[in-house]
Amino acid sequence: MRAYRMNGTNAPLTLHETVAPTPGPGEVLVDLKAATLNYRDLIVREGRYGGDQKHDLIPLSDGAGIVTQVGDGVSRDRIGERVVLGFMPGWLDGSFSARKQATALGGGFVDGVLAEQIVLPAAAAVPFPDAWSFEEAAAYPCAGVTAWNCLFGxxxxxxxxxxxxxxxxxxxxxxxxxxxxxxxxxxxxxxxxxxxxxxxxxxxxxxxxxxxxxxxxxxxxxxxxxxxxxxxxxxxxxxxxxxxxxxxxxxxxxxxxxxxxxxxxxxxxxxxxxxxxxxxxVYVGSVADLEAAMATGVRPLVDEIFAFEAAQEAFDRLRSGQHRGKVAITISA
Structure with missing residues (x-):
């Protein structure tokens, strides 16, 4: 599969060919179709997010795609599901903790979603409304859940x-x-x-x-x-x-x-x-919060959509501060 990786901080993103992941017990493989950017992604790129992080990190936390493989213990009925990914796959519900925070995608030592495929716990991959595009669904995990938590948490x-x-x-x-x-x-x-x-x-x-x-x-x-x-x-x-x-x-x-x-x-x-x-x-929220936020029926507003090969331009758009709503990247049609 192809994936963007950082080369330290403040360096251009580079696109790599890498081995596709395989789902283990309780996990699913998701073919990613879209991702969206957050301000967090800018400060991760700049090395200002706080704490140590992997030198060649795959960035971005917010993605949506299709389940294409399942690991042991996961129903094969999930293959073909259109899903959006929890920002912290290790925080399914309940109270917040440092252990759950450490599972946040696209920061620290956990690779993110600016790639063609990702493996994560099956429970952290949540179906979204059929009427929404992958770009719209990918707007929810960080920004949508955070906003919902601000008002209802x-x-x-x-x-x-x-x-x-x-x-x-x-x-x-x-x-x-x-x-x-x-x-x-x-x-x-x-x-x-x-x-x-x-x-x-x-x-x-x-x-x-x-x-x-x-x-x-x-x-x-x-x-x-x-x-x-x-x-x-x-x-x-x-x-x-x-x-x-x-x-x-x-x-x-x-x-x-x-x-x-x-x-x-x-x-x-x-x-x-x-x-x-x-x-x-407020530090985003759980997978349960993601489900509750999407249950409101509020449809995300996407500012601009960039091709996978133009990922750097998407970062530039976010950095400009001219966006209204979410900046998105189409990973695969």
Missing amino acids: GRGLRPGDSVLIEGTGGVSTFALQFARAAGARVIVTSSSDEKLAWARKLGAAATINYRTTPNWGEVAAGMAGGEGVDFVVEVGGSGTLNEALRAARHGGEIALVGVLTGVAGEINTGAILMKAINLRG
């Missing part, structure tokens, strides 16, 4: 709640779709008026350009009736968290999922305490 979003979502990338777009489907009122921030107009078309009730409105947290709180928003989907990290704290109501919830502005900085811990804000770190 804590106290749970309720109809009529207000939600502040930062940006229009993969997680943020999913969060907007999930929140609207659940009957919430959504406020979206971006530095691009064009992207904000797009967010309004998707159902955002209000939008804020954070470049022209640096006090966007205070403005968002006012848009939510003055008391603040019920939920914030925080993708920026240290550079945006203080404004998110200003936006949240007393007793509100902030789901911290991204570090786009960095991992270190001065944080107003007093606001967390005095407003009794639930600040919750």
